[in-house]
Amino acid sequence: MKHIDKICKALGDRNRLRIIASLFLSKELCACQIHEWLGVSGATASNHLGILANAGFISSRKDGKWVHYRLNRTDPGIQSLLKWVKKNISNDTELNLELDKLKLVTDCSPIELRIRQRKEKSKTLCC
Amino acid sequence: MKHIDKICKALGDRNRLRIIASLFLSKELCACQIHEWLGVSGATASNHLGILANAGFISSRKDGKWVHYRLNRTDPGIQSLLKWVKKNISNDTELNLELDKLKLVTDCSPIELRIRQRKEKSKTLCC
DNA sequence: TTGACGTTTAGATAATCAACTAAATATAAC
DNA sequence: GTTATATTTAGTTGATTATCTAAACGTCAA
Numbered sequence: 001m002k003h004i005d006k007i008c009k010a011l012g013d014r015n016r017l018r019i020i021a022s023l024f025l026s027k028e029l030c031a032c033q034i035h036e037w038l039g040v041s042g043a044t045a046s047n048h049l050g051i052l053a054n055a056g057f058i059s060s061r062k063d064g065k066w067v068h069y070r071l072n073r074t075d076p077g078i079q080s081l082l083k084w085v086k087k088n089i090s091n092d093t094e095l096n097l098e099l100d101k102l103k104l105v106t107d108c109s110p111i112e113l114r115i116r117q118r119k120e121k122s123k124t125l126c127c
Numbered sequence: 128m129k130h131i132d133k134i135c136k137a138l139g140d141r142n143r144l145r146i147i148a149s150l151f152l153s154k155e156l157c158a159c160q161i162h163e164w165l166g167v168s169g170a171t172a173s174n175h176l177g178i179l180a181n182a183g184f185i186s187s188r189k190d191g192k193w194v195h196y197r198l199n200r201t202d203p204g205i206q207s208l209l210k211w212v213k214k215n216i217s218n219d220t221e222l223n224l225e226l227d228k229l230k231l232v233t234d235c236s237p238i239e240l241r242i243r244q245r246k247e248k249s250k251t252l253c254c
Numbered sequence: 255t256t257g258a259c260g261t262t263t264a265g266a267t268a269a270t271c272a273a274c275t276a277a278a279t280a281t282a283a284c
Numbered sequence: 285g286t287t288a289t290a291t292t293t294a295g296t297t298g299a300t301t302a303t304c305t306a307a308a309c310g311t312c313a314a
Binding site: 005009077080 | 141
């Protein structure tokens with residue numbers, strides 16, 4: 001719990017807060033689900049996940065090709081900060097609206113999601 | 128308490144955390160004391176103070192030429208976040224060492240401090 | 255009222271950062 | 285083994301930001 005500025009900086013980005021908010025609702029999400037929901041490239045999503053992991057907010061579990069992320073529940077300092085975030089994002093109407101759409105990527109397995117993503121991509125490519 | 132990313136971003140800077148840490152120890156500090164202690168230009172200090180005030184962390188009181196800053200105790204969300212910061216900076220050894228030197232700018236009035244600052248400045252100019 | 259001084263604002267610059275594409279890595283499927 | 289695929293890393297670019305100096309603003313004192 002040393003570098004507080006690093007920890008706070010990790011929270012100082014809208015997309016990273018969205019990741020944390022999504023992990024409050026879904027215990028575990030794979031990289032491709034987060035990439036899909038954020039609406040950024042896979043590389044960008046991976047970068048954000050790396051920053052959050054580095055600050056101690058999330059941890060990852062590798063399962064074959066897939067990497068699943070969840071909130072890190074070990075550090076008490078991080079834990080209490082996450083509690084603060086959870087309490088205070090409830091007033092963020094914009095974020096709550098976005099969270100409604102989270103279901104679209106959690107109502108199916110990562111495998112099905114990726115198939116859908118590839119379909120979408122080919123659709124935009126041929127038009 | 129809407130823009131959480133803005134609030135966290137305000138904490139995501141070492142100098143701004145130092146300002147907050149100093150205001151935990153000294154109930155009130157004037158801009159010139161903070162400028163002196165941070166070791167940055169007055170303009171830079173003023174900018175950081177503006178960001179912290181804009182995020183809701185501090186408030187200011189004008190007293191003639193002098194502007195005094197203190198922690199803002201009105202917003203409950205900000206209040207609990209400040210509590211978290213206070214608790215967790217205790218482990219930051221580097222910051223604690225710096226805070227020891229805070230006395231050098233609080234053991235005299237802003238007026239005396241400014242006289243000292245001008246002396247220091249002229250000393251470096253003529254050598 | 256003029257000059258000095260504390261603070262803020264404006265403008266410039268270098269560093270940092272979020273985003274992308276492309277390449278690299280690692281794993282699964284054929 | 286080769287190919288497809290999920291993720292990360294490298295490299296690039298545009299935007300943001302922390303810092304500075306100079307100028308502007310507001311207040312006090314002579």
